[in-house]
Amino acid sequence: MDIAGKLDPTRLLPVVRKSMNDFAAALPVGERPAISTDTFCAGLASFLTMLAQTNEVMNLTSDADPGHLLATHIRDSLAPLLVGLESPHSLLDIGTGGGFPAVPLALAWPTTTVTMSESIGKKAHFLESLVGGVPLPGARVVHGRVEDHASALPERAFDMITARSVAHIATILQYALPLLASNGRLVLWKGEKDLAELQDPPFVATLHRVHCTATVLDYALPGVERNSKLVILQVTPTLSGRSSRRNGS
Numbered sequence: 001m002d003i004a005g006k007l008d009p010t011r012l013l014p015v016v017r018k019s020m021n022d023f024a025a026a027l028p029v030g031e032r033p034a035i036s037t038d039t040f041c042a043g044l045a046s047f048l049t050m051l052a053q054t055n056e057v058m059n060l061t062s063d064a065d066p067g068h069l070l071a072t073h074i075r076d077s078l079a080p081l082l083v084g085l086e087s088p089h090s091l092l093d094i095g096t097g098g099g100f101p102a103v104p105l106a107l108a109w110p111t112t113t114v115t116m117s118e119s120i121g122k123k124a125h126f127l128e129s130l131v132g133g134v135p136l137p138g139a140r141v142v143h144g145r146v147e148d149h150a151s152a153l154p155e156r157a158f159d160m161i162t163a164r165s166v167a168h169i170a171t172i173l174q175y176a177l178p179l180l181a182s183n184g185r186l187v188l189w190k191g192e193k194d195l196a197e198l199q200d201p202p203f204v205a206t207l208h209r210v211h212c213t214a215t216v217l218d219y220a221l222p223g224v225e226r227n228s229k230l231v232i233l234q235v236t237p238t239l240s241g242r243s244s245r246r247n248g249s
């Protein structure tokens with residue numbers, strides 16, 4: 001079906017508002033205003049329109065239908081609000097792909113500086129088009145593998161790093177450690193079966209070495225039967241044994 005041909009952000013706006021109003025009921029009361037503003041809903045409508053249009057020529061997502069994306073990827077990207085995580089000053093999203101979770105979070109947290117890291121050139125180019133088009137004034141894109149970007153991604157600069165469906169938890173922790181600010185949090189979207197990664201011996205050894213705690217928070221999206229998890233890794237600042245090495249060096 002040619003979804004993109006039928007879309008424009010103005011026509012989509014009532015659909016976005018309805019979905020987000022329904023979702024707001026599942027959020028802690030204090031988080032509801034973040035997704036109730038005109039700017040948030042208009043931004044999401046622009047994002048969904050641009051995603052559907054670009055998906056006609058490039059495979060960004062398997063199903064670009066806005067109703068489907070609102071009920072699944074958009075709401076799932078907002079899981080940090082569901083569990084009551086505070087907005088960070090500076091967020092790095094590793095492997096943003098078609099825009100998740102960075103774009104919904106950038107819209108919900110307009111005072112946060114958001115960096116989207118993406119290794120595939122055409123996806124990074126699409127993300128750059130979102131910065132001007134949605135628009136996302138506090139966002140920027142760094143094209144390339146996150147572990148290769150010593151200069152573009154300053155060390156210890158991010159008080160939150162996110163990654164959704166990117167790599168094994170041990171791999172992401174290794175990428176994130178040099179970039180996390182003191183007391184910063186690494187937030188990972190994981191399914192029930194992925195939790196075995198937390199028992200992986202090399203990962204457990206790294207946790208001990210860098211004095212990092214792991215917390216698993218359950219969340220449920222409205223209308224979705226299975227529970228999902230956010231795994232939150234936090235380094236104890238004064239005890240940190242973090243190395244500044246990148247890319248296996």
Ligand SMILES: C[S@@+](CC[C@H](N)C(=O)[O-])C[C@H]1O[C@@H](n2cnc3c(N)ncnc32)[C@H](O)[C@@H]1O
Nearest residue numbers: 095096097100117118119120145146164165166
């Ligand atoms: C399965 S997609 C998930 C995309 C998005 N996070 C989501 O939840 O829909 C994984 C993305 O991570 C990117 N990626 C994988 N390893 C990466 C790395 N080391 N640095 C930057 N991007 C990476 C891939 O190019 C791909 O776009």
